Amino acid sequence: MRTYLDHAASSPIVPEAVQAFTARLGSAGNASSLHTSGRAARAVLEDAREQLADDLGAHPTEVVFTSGGTEADNLAIQGAWRARPAGTIGRRDRLIRSAVEHPAVTETMTALEREGADVAVVGVDRECVLDLEALAAALTVPTMLTSVMWVNNETGTVQPIDEVVALARNADSWVHSDAIQAVGHVPVHFADSGLDLLSVSAHKVGGPVGIGALLARRELPLRAYAFGGGQERDLRSGTAAPALAAAFAAAVHRAVKNLEAETERLARLTDRLRFAIHLFGGVSNGRPGSPGILNVSFPGVRADNLLMLLDAAGIDCSTGSACTAGVNQPSPVLLAMGRSEDEALESLRFSLGWNSHAGDMQRAVEALPQALRRARLAAGGPDTEIVALDG
Template sequence: MTVISSGPETSSPAGRRKGPIYFDFQATTPLEEKALSAMMPYLTEKFGNPHSATHRFGWEGKAGVDVARKRIAALINAEPEEITFLSGATEANNLALKGVMERAGEGRNRLIVAETEHACIRETAAYLATRGVEVTLLPVDESGLVRLDALKETLDERVALVSVMLVNNEIGVIQPLAEIAKLAHAHGALVHSDMAQAAGKIPVDVEALGLDLASLSSHKLYGPKGIGAIYVRKQVPIAPQIHGGGQEEGLRSGTLAPFLCVGFGEAARIAQGQLEADQAHVKALWDQTVDTFRQSGIAFRINGSVTHRYFGNLNVSFPGVDGARLLADLRGFAVSSGAACASSVGKTSYVLEALGVESQTAQATLRIGFGRATTADDVKEMTDAILKAVRAQTEASWR
């Protein structure tokens, strides 16, 4: 298990790694050492079922869960009772879309989602379409930002829910959620956001953003895998999708795993405490990478807005380069293709297509993620390898 070691209250990079240097922080993050330490007692002596209310073992489990819930709520400026634990952001997104559409009032049968949403949002919307829901894919401009003019045109009193990701998982752009929420609320629609790539990485305030629902993922912010949460504002009508023992106030049945909740909560606490430092760290690495590419003279394209973005994500294309060969030349670095969500089925990224990136260029794209353990030396090794690989292909084409 890979862990990141935290100092007194700030994280320091782990020791030198063996094998590829990790640049895929949008896919997952290593577990914080302090989060792991906080989890361990709930795997040993504090093993009780947190829903057992008649003895100390149950009380200990519940106490750990309660603290975790408070910490996650604090991270996004919510109330603890507005946080429901579940398995991850995919389940949270399913619950948000299906649950709201099931409980939508008469005459509200429309769902609007951005065309660049994560696959779990798009596929859930497609499923709802087979059940009679009218789904609209909201277009984005060439920078990846939602077209607010298009949203204004498509909103009406029949829209039950608008779902737009705060930080895009593939290109890192930050959407104008407060403006989106204001427009949606003017028509009586609810607003949901997949915040898996945002919470713990940029400041998030669900009240200021005007959100009614939001999805969170532990393993995107240095917590354990297998645990996530959904924020549901008080009084928002939503239908449960998993029924059983009535846990989590009946919204999501199933016995909670206190060790996962506690790890998530500790990771959220750490993230909140060092948010500014983390942002400054990844911005410096982003600048270093982009400056190196600019000074090199190679042709490259940054995908997504260069101002409205999370700088821990750099999605970059190299026109005229064979993408498969480029990835093969970068075996010493854990980076992902720009078509990460579609590469397994041989398709070009629909996110890049939405931005108007040509298919050949989209195939020659890298998503480079920076995190707490990434160093300037790591970035230099990675950029040197990319420049060498791109130049080798370019020179070969001249012969």
């Protein structure tokens, strides 16, 4: 039996999403076609759009379906960049992001620097919380878009989105938030947030891989960066996927409907795991926020070694850092938080979700002492036995 504690990477699909997906999967019809089958496909797509809008506090016309969170982030940033005023007077070439954004944001802005974008990066403190004074200073330069992640995907830290929106609005900047780790874990209401753009993804909340959405205010003159048949408000062309959209909407509806109870349940489970890990010498990274994400460092232990030992014991978790060609790299998020490279390489992320339960915590707690002992020996540390906890 495996214990899955990597929901922040991808959460298993919920039964409601499976049912919604399979109910539509065998049906014919392109949602852009005018015949009866096409209209039936369109009805499924628009029902899903309306359900998502209702659950996320948006108008249905503000829901732009994408292939996932990465495309939603790209559409927000590239769409804003291409919508900036032309000419030299009033031109807004600045893009602002936090230092702890997902690569979908950081790499997109890096690419746009080659087109003349002035990218300003705002730092965070040791708890992963955005420096609002630094953001205010960055916004003194005419800015087209400010992008700050709502919940950090590695530490679970919740950013002060209300303050970010207020500062960006005062500077006449559009404001975007990657809310992919927020939906289903903290209250998200697009209209009330004051955001212009918000990215969501299905598979982080128990929906299928391959679909997400960008919520974009109706009056926003966003520009497409890829072209085709003009679907999705002429912002994201391509044949619609009604079955995926229906499953996406079903997963988000379940997550939002059960938010309060699920938040409390996950917080209890995460607290239990955190307590045990601290007794084993682990140190938490980031201010507690999203109840399902726990990022911890084990001093003197290579996280990649510990991850593989836990994997052998049947525990799935993550280093929470970029991995290129099989070479583990220090987490840019932890480095931005002021950790050294060695400290950043000692970090593991445990993330819980809808099917996590007390037995998962118990198995993780039982596996950790032996895994830690062997990981410390591999790192040249002392052979110190760690006493397992009962109950």
